């Protein structure tokens with residue numbers, strides 16, 4: 196068997212895809228943990244922001260140097276950068292083969308047949324990797340990610356995903372549910388359903404995302420179900436009702452706002468306004484009073500005024516986000532914004548606004564955590580705490596991390612923990628009797 200080393204960048208979708216790749220190559224390649232030991236090195240890459248691509252290019256140069264020194268090996272570029280750059284690094288021999296997100300079934304032939312085309316970046320309308328069981332080599336055996344759809348049709352003007360991953364397509368629900376059932380039988384306790392916009396999941400018109408959630412959650416009350424990401428324009432009350440009906444559907448909604456200014460949202464082609472976003476937040480609060488809401492925010496998008504930026508800060512305060520991923524706008528070639536809108540906010544202004552957004556979120560996260568002091572949560576124990584051997588950590592339904600003294604608890608079990616203190620990032624707790 197040849198040795199295969201895979202390094203993954205970017206979103207959970209890419210991490211899930213790396214497990215598809217490991218699976219399609221498993222007949223001829225076994226995984227190894229270090230690039231030096233590998234016959235084949237694969238980088239599964241991300242293009243979402245410029246610094247994501249720069250990180251990969253730096254790594255490719257490092258690997259190229261390694262390749263010149265040691266035994267002969269092949270280096271492959273896959274994922275979103277493969278879609279964008281295709282043959283670009285083939286001539287310089289920085290990479291030996293390239294496969295885009297819909298071309299992973301070709302990898303075995305690319306790696307074993309020297310005559311086979313070594314660049315496959317065509318996107319598909321229907322590839323969902325049906326019939327391939329992911330090789331879950333990155334897993335802790337407790338939580339697993341299950342993609343339910345691929346691609347994206349939304350064309351937010353700043354975003355490369357519709358170009359790198361192609362048209363949106365949903366996966367057959369029977370195969371999704373079978374995969375979840377198999378994971379539950381193997382002892383997994385938490386499943387996260389993945390898609391760029393899960394609310395537009397649909398199979399043969401009648402079967403939609405709320406139904407898939409109900410069927411997944413109805414399987415086993417001890418199996419937690421999460422999902423990400425929800426596009427605000429498509430988050431329905433029907434889904435919130437299903438979430439309220441099943442205690443094992445986790446009460447966290449990731450609802451990327453991107454901006455608090457209707458004018459900026461319009462230029463981003465997000466298809467909702469500040470008001471309709473806040474109306475969705477209110478509906479979440481009404482249906483699911485215990486839910487946390489997390490978000491993504493971009494600072495310094497084309498034409499963002501100081502007033503637009505203030506509107507983002509005020510949206511954050513009104514929505515009271517529990518946590519957020521916050522980014523500086525990074526222009527991506529090929530997108531609508533790159534072609535038609537000026538990237539006119541100076542970098543120092545972008546940075547200053549981003550810092551303000553981060554500082555406000557830190558305060559909101561801290562307040563969100565403080566409110567939990569004195570409450571008791573059921574948490575799924577994931578493993579030892581990073582900071583201390585004497586502590587374990589787990590997550591509650593709201594997706595907050597709780598650290599607590601180890602005692603006799605095991606990873607993969609549910610325990611009840613009472614929160615006694617907090618930081619901006621973590622709750623600190625102590626175990627209480629499960630029947631308390």
Ligand code: SAH
Nearest residue numbers: 243353354391424451491492522523524525
């Ligand atoms: N499909 C998801 C998000 C995918 S990308 C959604 O629609 O919400 C994750 C996040 O990266 C986005 O929510 C956005 O906040 C950020 N992002 C995407 N393109 C970006 C760009 N060009 N510059 C900065 N941030 C970007």
Ligand code: SF4
Nearest residue numbers: 347349350351354356
């Ligand atoms: Fe990108 Fe928008 Fe699609 Fe999300 S919904 S992946 S931000 S185009």
Ligand code: F3S
Nearest residue numbers: 205206241242243275
């Ligand atoms: Fe990056 Fe592609 Fe995911 S651009 S965020 S790896 S879909």
